[in-house]
Amino acid sequence: MINFEEELKKFHPSLEIEDAEEMIYNQDLDDMADVLVRLLKDAGTGESDRHQTVRPDSRTPRN
Amino acid sequence: MKCYHCGCDLTEKDYCPNCGTDVSLYKKLMSLSNLYYNEGLEKAGVRNLTGAVESLHQSLKLNKSNIEARNLLGLVYYEMGEVVAALSEWVISKNLDAENNIADDYMNELRNNPTRLDTMNQTMKKYNVALKYCHQESLDLAVIQLKKVLSMNPNFIRAHQLLALLYLNSGNYPKAERELQKCAKIDTGNTLTQRYLMEAQHMQIPGEDEAKHISEIPSSKEVVQYRSGNETIIQPVHSMQPKGAVSMLSIGIGAVLGIAIACFLILPARIQAINSSNKDRITAISEESDSKSAQLTEYEQQIADLTREKKTLQSQIDSYQGTDSTVDSMNALMAATSTYLTGGASDIQTIAGYLEHVNPTKMGASATAEFTELYNSLIKLVGPRLASMYYRTGYSAYRDKDYDTAITDLTAAYQYDSTNGDALFYLANCYYEKGNTDQAKKIYDQVINDFPGTRKASNSEAKIAEINNAAN
Structure with a gap:
């Protein structure tokens, strides 16, 4: 059995054309590709840093 | 596809051919x-x-x-x-x-196509208004608004769904189903539409409870139960005839309904007709009243004119009457003079009779100088004799206690002979005997003043003292 009051809560006011600009500006456009690229870049930066910290040790002459 | 690192075109390999990034x-x-x-x-x-x-x-x-x-x-x-x-x-x-x-x-x-864009925007606004009406529980207005929305934008799924929900809420399941069918044609995969549709269809078929209820009816000899297609028909064997009480109740309800119809349909028309005829009558009476009022005013004016005319005529009559009395006085004086001159000097009573009609003081201005002179001359000649005649008759009447005659004659006696103190004294006595003490005192005072030192004067003083004592 449908509860009218509960069902009515599912309906929200529709956006009008005047509100379109605000909606476009407020839309979160970040996608998974952005997240992945950021992660990969972060991972690449971390690796290069580790290489840079390891390099002086590698330069030490072997006995 | 381009490399996210350097923007170079990627190949089927898992790395960038330009920068070597793992892609x-x-x-x-x-x-x-x-x-x-x-x-x-x-x-x-x-x-x-x-x-x-x-x-x-x-x-x-x-x-x-x-x-x-x-x-x-x-x-x-x-x-x-x-x-x-x-x-x-x-x-x-x-x-x-x-x-x-x-x-x-x-x-x-x-x-x-700005018109189309504006129409679309209007549909959004109207949809929002309809939603507002729903929250304010103005559901009828919401339905009207949503119908307008859908006439302008027939593909607006949410408006269809909201309208269907309103129909479901009001129990109008066929309409709800129609809306939802339209909705399902536009969007086949909308779960909300499907759910509402199921509800609408479910509510239109006989429920399980009802079926149970039908099955629970005992198949006694009083009913015949049979199926016609999908419907179970239960028909009583004997047609129900209304019993006495039921008949009376039906008659009562019919009578009440009849009275109600008479009150609400027939009576107002009758009342209106009566009111209308009354208004017409009032108008006619009012018009008649106005004309009567105008006539009355006219009559009043006529009465005022006639009254004024009557007064004028009355004054004329009065003036004529005055003339008549003057003429009478003159005639009487002439007759008296003629009687005296033609040797009737001894007939003093005849002369007195004529002179009774002559009164120069009443004539006033209408009495001419010649008339007055003639009157005075005649009175000088016959006055003493007249006075003595009136004194005799007056005194005789006084003795006979005929005070009215005595007053008349004694007054005339004193009028024709002002030296006759006895006439004046007896005249006062007459008034005294009649009980007119004021007039009596007045005449007694005149006797005391005009005839001082006489017996009449002293008697008059005694009489005045007596009157005063009686008054105290």
Whole structure:
């Protein structure tokens, strides 16, 4: 059995054309590709840093 | 597909041929995005618009630059009547890829038809108003508003659903079903539509409770139960004849209904007719009254004129009467003079009779000097004799206690002979005997003043003292 009051809560006011600009500006456009690229870049930066910290040790002459 | 690091075109390899960056994961994301786009396209193709929206959203979450997915999402939104959402997607699409973007064509089509755009905007506003009415429990107004919305934008899914919900709430299940069927034709994959549709269809078929109720009816000898198609018909064997009480009740209800109809339908018309005729009568009476009032005023004016005329005539009559009395006095004086001159001097009573009609003091200004002189001359000749005659008769009447005659004669005696103090004294006595003490005192005073030192004067003083004592 449908509860009218509960069902009515599912309906929200529709956006009008005047509100379109605000909606476009407020839309979160970040996608998974952005997240992945950021992660990969972060991972690449971390690796290069580790290489840079390891390099002086590698330069030490072997006995 | 371009390398996210250097922008170089990628090959089928999992690394960038230019910078050597590992693009395997990136390529998987892109292909997954395309997969969802294809899924969305397929769903849109079979009008599963809700499913298409979900798939295209997934596609865009994986790759926001999937222009085809975004444009298709805008198109699906537009088909669902969500113009603002469609425009938003197309604007973003245009910003991400300005060249050779079909979103530009879509937007141009809307821009070139401002009436259509305005109509769409109006539908949004009206839908919001309808929703507001729903929250304010003005459901009838909401239904009217939603019907207007759907007449302008027949593909507006949410408006269809809200209208169907309102119909469901009011128990108008066939209408709800019709709306939901329209909705399902536009978007086959909308779960809310499907749920409402099931509810509407469920409520239109006889419920289990009802079926149970029917099955629980005992199949006694009083009813005949049979099936006609899908319907179970239960018919009583004997037709119910109304019993006495039921008949009386029916008659009573009929009478009440008859009275009610008479009160609400017939009586108002009758009352109106009577009122109308009364108004006409009042108008006629009012007009008649006005004419009567005018006549009355006219009559009053005539009465006033006649009264004035009567007064004028009366004054004329009075003037004539005065003339008559003057003439009478003159005639009487002439007759008295004639009687005296023709040797009737001894007939003093005849002369007295004539002179009774002569009164120069009453004549006033109408008495001429000649008349007065003649009168005085005659009185000088016959006055003493007249006085003695009136004194005799007056005194005789006084002795006989005929005071009225005595007063008349003694007054005349004193008039013709003012030296006759006895006449004056007896005249006062007459008034005294008659009880007119004021007049008596007045005449007694005159006796005391005119005839001082006489016996009459002393008697008059005694009489005045007596009157005063009696008064105290």
